[in-house]
Amino acid sequence: MAGNDWINSYLEAILDVGPGIDDAKSSLLLRERGNFSPTRYFVEEVITGFDETDLHRSWAAATRGPKERNTRLENMCWRIWNLARTKKKVLLFSRYLCKIPDIFLEVEEAQRKANRRLEHERGRREATADMSEDLSEGEKGDLVGDGSARGDRISERMPRINSVDIMENLANQLKEKNLHGLIRGESMELGRDSDTGGQVKYVVELARALGTMPGVYRVDLLTRQVSAPDVDWTYAEPTEMLSPRTRENSMQELGESSGAYIIRIPFGPKDKYIPKEMIWPHIPEFVDCALSHIRQMSKVLGEQIGGGEPVWPVAIHGHYADAGDSAALLSGALNVPMLFTGHSLGRDKLEQLLKQGRQSREEINTTYKIMRRIEAEELCLDASEVVITSTRQEIEEQWRLYDGFDPILERKLRARIRRGVSCHGRFMPRMVVIPPGMEFHHIVPHDGDMDGDVERNEENSSPDPPIWSEIMRFFSNPRKPMILALARPDPKKNLTTLVKAFGECRPLRELANLTLIMGNRDSIDEMSGANASVLLSILKLVDKYDLYGQVAYPKHHKQYEVPDIYRLAAKTKGVFINPAFIEPFGLTLIEAAAYGLPIVATKNGGPVDIHRVLDNGLLVDPHDQQSIADALLKLVSDKHLWARCRQNGLTNIHLFSWPEHCKTYLSRIVMCKPRQPRWQSSDVGFENLETNSPGDSLRDIQDLSLNLKFSLDGEKSEGTGTGALDNSFDIDDSVDRKSNLEKADLKFSKGATGSLMEKAGQHYGGGRFPAMRMRKYIFVIAVDCESVSDIPKVIRTIMDAAGKENPIGFILSTSLSVSEVHSILISGSISPLDFDAFICNSGGDVYYPSLSSEDGLGLPFTVDSDYQSHIEYRWGGEGLRKTLVRWATSVNDKNGQTVEEDESRSTTHCYAFRVKDAELIPPVKELRKLMRVQALRCHVIYCQNGSTLNVIPVLASRAQALRYLYIRWGLELSNVITFVGECGDTDYEGLLGGVHKTVILKGIGNNAFKLHSNKSYPLEHVLPFNSPNIVQAKGCCNEDVRASLQNIGVIKE
Secondary structure, three states: OHHHHHHHHHHHHHHHHOOOOOOOOOHHHHHHHOOOOHHHHHHHHHHHHOOHHHHHHHHHHHOOOHHHHHHHHHHHHHHHHHHHHHHHHHHHHHHHHHHHHHHHHHHHHHHHHHHHHHHHHHHHHHHHHHHHHHOOHHHOOOOOOOOOOOOOOHHHHOOOOOOHHHHHHHOOEEEEEOOOOOOOOOOOOOOOOOOOOHHHHHHHHHHHHHOOOOOOOEEEEEEEOOOOOOOOHHHHOOEEEEOOOOOOOOOOOOOOOOEEEEEEEOOOOOOOOOOHHHOHHHHHHHHHHHHHHHHHHHHHHHHHHOOOOOOOOOEEEEEHHHHHHHHHHHHHHHOOOEEEEOOOOHHHHHHHHHHHOOOOHHHHHHHHOHHHHHHHHHHHHHHOOEEEEOOHHHHHHHHHHOOOOOHHHHHHHHHHHHOOOOOOOOOOOEEEEOOOOEOOOOOOOOOOOHHHHHHHHHHOOOOOOHHHHHHHOOOOOOOOOEEEEEOOOOHHHOHHHHHHHHHHOHHHHHHOEEEEEOOOOOOHHHOOHHHHHHHHHHHHHHHHOOOOOOEEOOOOOOHHHHHHHHHHHHHOOOEEEEOOOOEOOOHHHHHHHHOOOOEEEEOOEOHHHHHHHHOOEEEEOOOOHHHHHHHHHHHHHOHHHHHHHHHHHHHHHHHHEHHHHHHHHHHHHHHOOOOOOOOOOOOOOHHHOOOOOOOOOHHHOOOEOOOOEEOOOOOOOHHHOOOOEOOOOOEOOOOOHHHHHHHHOOOOOOOOOOOOOOOOOOOOOOOEOOOHHHOOEEEEEOOOOOOHHHHHHHHHHHHHHHOOOOOEEEEEEOOOOHHHHHHHHHHOOOOHHHOOEEEEHHHOEEEEEOOOOOOOOOOOEEEOHHHHHHOOOOOOHHHHHHHHHHHHHHHHHHHOOOEEEOOOOOEOOEEEEEEOOHHHOOOHHHHHHHHHHOOOOEEEEEEHHHOEEEEEEOOOOHHHHHHHHHHHHOOOHHHEEEEEEOOOOOOOHHHHOOOOEEEEEOOOOHHHHHHHOOOOOOHHHOOOOOOOOEEEEOOOOHHHHHHHHHHOOOOOO
């Protein structure tokens, strides 16, 4: 058979070519590809040039008789069968090899989901076990049906809000926040980029509508000020008033500052417009600048309507993850309720991107900073009293992916609240479905058609809108019904599938035109990579299916022209389609319905709820191209169905009006427990700070008129174990926590000796107020040294470098307890009176120096009990401590005696643990997850190179304590210089950003990098190292520190 090997190659060539050889596949192409085969050339060029009779005649001539021909033919058939089978096996194996990565991705995804489900079930069981102690046997059921959060209706829980009398107690300020994108009140550039989409319009219109509601005096929409040369100058205007769309239902003008405003806060790179993925390092700067605006506005409103007392915001509402993160920090700094709307959620986006298989998890994180975004959304769950969603699907399929939300545990907690039973320090935000609203007063649905309008135009020659001609110039027959899609060219909007469905359905192409409004573009080369790729794919599909004259894709349109585009589609008796893979809500569907357009929409996400209300179209599987084509064809071909869907939409559209939305929205704010900055001494506040000398400081004051309790290191009190529930789960656990707090502050910590010098409540006589803001600069020493014994040397170096020429105050910010601080100050011969304040326990406590400890029996500090009540929000108390002790026991059971509770360092608002081997305990992200899945809200911090663990309230931190001092005493953050090492405790990132200046001391804290290596995201994603406010000292000697201070202009050369 060796001599017949040529036959095998001959047959393989035949099988390779296959049926229907295309003339285009010539040997020339083979030669160009570099794999020319003479045998294949023979099959393609010679054999295919003869018909079957010629081949049969050649075959007969080559064989000597019928028997030989039959034998050879049989052998040939067997060879063909065998080769075909072999090739099929190879093809199947190749396909299998290609699918292996997808299989691994699917297995990995299934494993992640299973692990997440097990974690939630375990956390739910442990939480239920803790809470079941005080339930009777009849109450220990699942409680799923009791107090379900799913079926709550506003009308069943409270009366409708329809009068000024009911709303007048709402307070007078609302703060909406949307950081990224380009925001202005008129002519919004929707679709300009992926950050300027429907969310921008929603937030602007919400602020505008709220500003006209009874009982709301002012609404501020805070966003980023952009002065970049490539954007319009209007985005650099610091303030823009949002005029009401109509004056019919709006209130009378109450004052010069009433209404709704866009407030543009300058932060981040100057003269540069940056995408949302790059905004994370600049969040602290925004928070500080926003605090300055809020503080100033509270004084203005206080003079206008508050009788001289500051008027603080009634609520802060964050939109999207970045604004939610900043809203959480502002809520903690001001102690006001927070609301959150995700719009698009990070975990869901991560799942979708992983399913596509185009990028690994690491690549996704690098591109989208997705893990930082997810952590921000988890923090929003920790801090929010109300989470507003557009659809039920968002709650049940997207929010349940998060550690901090479990629908089943939420219902159990809600049932306990209704029964007046303690939740043992566990909290869950209230999930509320409030569909976005629209203004309909200016909309007049089109009742005619193209032919009728032609006749009318002959009589009344009113010109058509310019955008109509811009669209219709694409069509060879503009009278056909228009299929309209309005979305930016983003892969997740699924526009390429829509074009394929249109191109491959001949009946649909004959009946209708397709219009794609894909944002604005000057050149494809200037578009982002993903958007440009989608647009190029669409243009190629137009060419492939020869859709010229049937598809319109204009380059430009103005925002005010969008209603005209809807009218044009309705005029042609067309259909609006949203084919996105998943649509969080789908505001364009409501807009289209308002103009009388039936809809075809994705069955994934918000359109399901919209369709349930409007009943004006069809839902489709966005992955099913044929389903999309069939639905469109059905609507454009069946005029009775089209008319019924149109009428249903127009009849039910009022349910999505802005007044309805705002009434429900405000009713939820009314239900929140009022929280605002309140001090125990009414005569102490930033507005009353007066001093005779700019050199005044806490350490210069002989006495203080403060109701501050004296304490050593306030021992945690068992009596304060049950956390008071906020109004998302508000209930007093039958414990007067404030009373217990004051009692706890009177106790010595177990590691201290001596007795208190003075009793709680004793006032200093006389006095002036703390005047930190009158200092020219405040130096905050927040250096996390390798060893505690190194701290006095660092303190002394910084104090010496500061010199005496400037009135400089000092604050020590540390993870140590106040008794440990006292010890290191004594060891370094440093007086506590050299400091203005002490931020201890990683931000769990704030102390001030005391002047009366001459006998040495007490510690010379007073605790700020106002700060303790300020950070009390969602503090888990004893329920949290028990869970932490149980966690420590489980770690010790696995790894030996590794972690133990440190009662001597624990205080009322800080549970401390000693760690013997940081390598054997889970990273900080795992402990945070463990707390969240049990609905325990706290801030977990590994300190001192992992040798200690501090757990403090969720909105407490060393950075937040500085913001508290700004609100409490008027400490100017721009005059603050923070000293840190190259790395530090796991709260290190919060110390660097903001409007304050930062000096990084080289060579200190290097060993702490290992604490951050296991975080969900790298530090470079969140630290603004290129900020002009951050300088690095060459070392930690006096000369190096002074040189750094000279670089930032604090001291002169």
